[in-house]
Amino acid sequence: MASATEPHSDTQAAPSSARRSYAYAALCCVALTLLMTPLANLLDPANVVMLYLLGTVGIALRWGRGPSALASMLNVVAFDFFFVSPRFSFAVNDVQYIVTFAVMLAVGLLTGQLTAGLRFQANIAASRERRAQSLFELSRELSSALLASQVVQIGESAVQRHFGGSALVLLPDSRDPHESLALPEPMPAGFEASMANAAYRTDQALGPTTADVAAPAWHYVPLVAPMRVRGVLALQPAQPRWPMASEQHQQLDTFARQIAIALERVHYVEVSHQALIDIESERLRNALLAAISHDVRTPLTALVGLAETLRHSQPALTPAQAENAAAIAEQARELATLTNNLLDMARLQSGNVSLRLEWQSVEEVVGSALRSVRSVLAGKEVRVHVPADLPLVEFDATLIERVLVNLLENAAKYGAPPIEVSAHAQEGSMVLSVRDHGPGLPPSLQSREHLLFEKFTRGHAESATTGVGLGLAICKAVVDAHRGEIRARNASTGGAEFTVTLPRKPAPLLTE
Incomplete structure (x- = not known):
């Protein structure tokens, strides 16, 4: 033909x-x-x-x-x-x-x-x-295409102009993009969907090889791009069921490669555009949160102070009034904590945080974190397993203490006692862990534990426990800034366990 x-x-x-x-x-x-x-x-x-x-x-x-x-x-x-x-x-x-x-x-x-x-x-x-x-x-027409639909239209027109007959550029079905194609409606005469899907799955061209009447009337050529198969080019030549010459097959393959590369380029243009939108949205959100949090923190501090003054004012308050004053102070402190979390998150993600790296005692940082959350852990059994002979580690003590505080508060809110805090040294790293004996991580996060460390993510979305899902995100941001790693998993004997691994190098020798 x-x-x-x-x-x-x-x-x-x-x-x-x-x-x-x-x-x-x-x-x-x-x-x-x-x-x-x-x-x-x-x-x-x-x-x-x-x-x-x-x-x-x-x-x-x-x-x-x-x-x-x-x-x-x-x-x-x-x-x-x-x-x-x-x-x-x-x-x-x-x-x-x-x-x-x-x-x-x-x-x-x-x-x-x-x-x-x-x-x-x-x-x-x-x-x-x-x-x-x-x-x-x-190539000239495809270079100006910015949408997949434009690539499809340009490719079909070019193939029809060159070979005559009918041409279709079939893209993956959004419902099952790895197995099937989005087929045209209505189906053209002689078009076989099974052969088109077979060409897509097997990455092999299919079509008539003889002038036999039983041979298929369409040629199906996969659109093979550098990263993956982007679809199938289907061609019904002007003389159906007649085998094409080798040069025509090469030309059809070249058309298919050009269309596939254009589709892949458009795909990555869309991905890049969406990434830029996400980055800009994140930047604006962080700036807004930082501005709001900064303006809210000052009146909150005053509110906590006024509530405490009211509790101890003279003459003494009635029991009901004292309870209300205590509730005001507690809610104000929780709101202040949330505000601080928002400010910390915005500051960490802006990249403007300079780590104050100093050689620190892990035992002292753990003790300081426990003292900071003693009101949250009141009445709960806490077990500490920190050897006294642990080597010094170089990190920002304030930020690592904040990580431990957030993990302990998380265990107190969502877990059950006893809460265990442990630390041990490994070759080239220091491992800190906080574990509770509660219900553990929700089944919905099985094999997707990393999602816990995203902003505004909570393990139990419908939980009555207060919080907006920033504590663990702050932990990850701090650990990442130290070039470390934080993980979450369900302990073998029950409960959730969070592990922080910090890089460690030999401590300097102390001179007398």
Whole structure:
């Protein structure tokens, strides 16, 4: 099958077209003979032979090798019958004309062969130029596409212009992008969805390889991009069920690669654009939270102080009034803690925090964190397993204490006693862990424990326990700033366990 723009060779042309070529060649010989017959007495036989050879060249240029060979033989017969004495007879008086006939036939065949070869090479060059032009136009149009729908429209139009027939660019189905394609509605005649999906899953081109009527009418070529398969290019040529030449297959594969690369480029443009939007949204949110939190912290501090003053005012409050004053102070402290968390989170994510790295005693930092949360842990059993001979570790004591405070508050809120705090040294690292004996992490976070450390994420979304989900996010930000790692898991004997791993290098030698 030849495409709409590919040249037809003798081996590619349809049988009916070939028969017409031979008929036209014979008619040209007849016409040439009829034109020269009235001039037989005026033309030298050598000139007649040259005119016949000129006709053979013209036929070779127009219809190729086979018709030119037929014309050469017919010309010899016509020259013998109409122009060699005795005329209108195949008898030859002069034996030398036998040589003339042989030379005329040989020169005609050779000239036709060379001319047809030149024609074929010219057609091949023109065909390659058209293919290159088609690819250039496709690349130029795809370079301006910003949406996948634009790539689909441009790709279908380009393939149809080059090959004729019908073309479809099929993208993955959003419901099952790894297994199936989004199919057109209604389905075109002869289109087989199973073959299109098979080409997509197996990354193999499928289509007719013979002129068998049972062969599929469409070609299915996967759109293979550098990262993954982006879909399938389906083509029903202008002459269905006819195998394409190897150069046409290569051209179709090249079209598919160009479309696939364009789809992948558009995909990453969309990903990049969304990432920029997310970054800008995060920056604006942090700036807003920091501004609001900073303005709220001062009146909250005053509110806590006024509530405490009210509790101890004279004359003494009634029990009900004292309880209300205590509740005001407690709620104000919780709101102040939330405000501090918002400020800390905004400051950590802005990148403006400078770590005050100093050699610290882990035992002292753990003790300081426990003292900070003694009101939260009141009445709860706490077990501390921190060896006294732990080596010094270089970190920001204030921030690491904040990490331990948040983990202890988290255990007190969502877990159950006893709460265990432990620390031990490993080769090149220091490991701190806080564990409770409560219900553990929710099943919805199984194998997705990292989601706990995202901002505004709570393990129990519907929990009555107060909080907005910033404590663990602050812990992760602090540990990341120390180039460490924090993990959460369910302990083997029940409860949730949070582990902080900080990098450790040998402590400096103390000089006396």
